[in-house]
Amino acid sequence: MCKDKAIPFARPFIGPEEEAAVLRVLRSGWLTTGQEALAFEAEFTRFLEGSNETSPILRSLTVNSATSGLHLALEACGIGAGDLVLVPAYTFVSTAEVVRYLHGEVVFVDTAPSTFHIDPKALEATLAQLSRGEAAYPKPHSPGSFGPRGVPKAVIPVHYGGLPCAMDAIMDIARRYGLKVIEDAAHAFPSQLSNGTWAGTIGDLGVFSFYATKTLTTGEGGMVVSRDPEIASRIALMRSHGIDRSVWNRYTDTQASWYYAVVAAGYKYNMPDLLAALGRVQLTRAWELLEMRKKIAAAYDAAFQDEVHFSLPPTGPGDARHLYPLRLNLERLSITRDAFIEKIQAAGVGVSVHFIPLHSMPYYRDRYGLREADLPESMGNFQRVISLPLWPGMQDAQVERVIQVVKTIAQEHSCA
Numbered sequence: 001m002c003k004d005k006a007i008p009f010a011r012p013f014i015g016p017e018e019e020a021a022v023l024r025v026l027r028s029g030w031l032t033t034g035q036e037a038l039a040f041e042a043e044f045t046r047f048l049e050g051s052n053e054t055s056p057i058l059r060s061l062t063v064n065s066a067t068s069g070l071h072l073a074l075e076a077c078g079i080g081a082g083d084l085v086l087v088p089a090y091t092f093v094s095t096a097e098v099v100r101y102l103h104g105e106v107v108f109v110d111t112a113p114s115t116f117h118i119d120p121k122a123l124e125a126t127l128a129q130l131s132r133g134e135a136a137y138p139k140p141h142s143p144g145s146f147g148p149r150g151v152p153k154a155v156i157p158v159h160y161g162g163l164p165c166a167m168d169a170i171m172d173i174a175r176r177y178g179l180k181v182i183e184d185a186a187h188a189f190p191s192q193l194s195n196g197t198w199a200g201t202i203g204d205l206g207v208f209s210f211y212a213t214k215t216l217t218t219g220e221g222g223m224v225v226s227r228d229p230e231i232a233s234r235i236a237l238m239r240s241h242g243i244d245r246s247v248w249n250r251y252t253d254t255q256a257s258w259y260y261a262v263v264a265a266g267y268k269y270n271m272p273d274l275l276a277a278l279g280r281v282q283l284t285r286a287w288e289l290l291e292m293r294k295k296i297a298a299a300y301d302a303a304f305q306d307e308v309h310f311s312l313p314p315t316g317p318g319d320a321r322h323l324y325p326l327r328l329n330l331e332r333l334s335i336t337r338d339a340f341i342e343k344i345q346a347a348g349v350g351v352s353v354h355f356i357p358l359h360s361m362p363y364y365r366d367r368y369g370l371r372e373a374d375l376p377e378s379m380g381n382f383q384r385v386i387s388l389p390l391w392p393g394m395q396d397a398q399v400e401r402v403i404q405v406v407k408t409i410a411q412e413h414s415c416a
């Protein structure tokens with residue numbers, strides 16, 4: 001395959017407006033967090049609130065990644081050593097690792113059948129088990145491993161692929177069990193529930209990712225949103241070394257800009273203005289980018305819906321269409337998923353797999369003594385899924401080529 005004909009898995013949509021914004025910051029003499037980051041936060045809030053500002057007001061806080069945003073979110077919710085946090089096994093590692101940063105324990109929950117989302121029924125069953133004093137994983141399978149037990153403190157639903165989770169059911173369960181809800185909205189900008197509410201604004205906090213492949217990108221970056229003023233203030237403090245300038249202002253009437261007071265052991269998780277400027281332009285394109293993604297996803301849906309070899313990804317009207325996770329009906333094919341991927345790649349089409357379930361990863365598997373079969377729905381999804389290229393700016397001919405490559409491989413290995 002000629003290099004110029006290859007179709008990448010993802011590609012950011014960067015135009016002259018983004019270039020001009022970055023150049024403006026480069027020439028301004030101020031590269032790190034400043035006015036651009038503040039403006040990006042205000043504009044992000046305005047995007048989500050529109051003209052119907054609700055009370056309490058949503059606060060948006062820029063961070064240097066969604067991973068840091070999730071870490072700050074858990075810290076602000078008071079998660080500490082030994083606290084249990086419920087996390088879907090079917091997610092990227094960031095969602096779970098942040099629990100371990102704070103020495104909490106991860107309790108994995110399986111995916112709901114035929115979806116990629118945390119299963120509210122499995123969530124409730126796990127919580128009931130824990131409330132009876134039982135361990136989360138009753139039969140650890142390896143020596144030295146253990147099943148966490150104790151009081152669960154939080155749940156992190158993931159809006160996988162940009163499709164919002166069943167938030168009504170999750171919020172109901174979380175409130176009954178006294179859990180904080182941190183929405184991992186890394187894939188979900190802009191995603192809406194059927195009542196028009198934005199994914200990321202329903203729980204106690206929401207965390208968006210602006211990583212290079214995401215629906216809005218700053219290369220690396222993220223945004224944390226919350227309507228809880230205490231949580232938002234804690235995040236603002238902890239993303240910047242635990243430095244509180246207001247402490248100094250309270251005790252002095254001089255404007256000593258060089259002085260600062262450290263009131264907690266914080267982190268360096270701020271977003272520089274160079275990236276915020278990029279994000280501000282991308283935000284103005286949010287609808288345009290979404291329409292481009294929807295068009296590509298609709299073309300895939302139309303091409304694959306009547307094929308016995310595939311199952312379409314679940315979707316809905318408010319889906320941000322970050323991913324197109326096509327599932328292979330392996331019982332109709334004489335080829336494995338891995339071999340299928342090799343053939344797609346050999347034809348010059350970039351693909352990926354979202355995700356390898358976390359309970360099968362050596363660190364979590366060994367810590368909690370888990371087997372792959374312990375979370376069967378997550379494993380079932382993983383074994384047959386392929387994420388197809390889906391990025392704004394993809395040409396019709398490229399979409400057609402992906403379809404043709406995928407269909408041809410399936411036909412050549414059909415046992416339907």
Ligand SMILES: Cc1ncc(COP(=O)(O)O)c(C=O)c1O
Pocket residue numbers: 065066067068091092094095158184186187208209210211221222
């Ligand atoms: C579900 C999910 N959560 C969190 C993250 C972390 O995002 P970031 O790369 O901005 O830290 C990712 C990254 O891809 C993700 O897929």
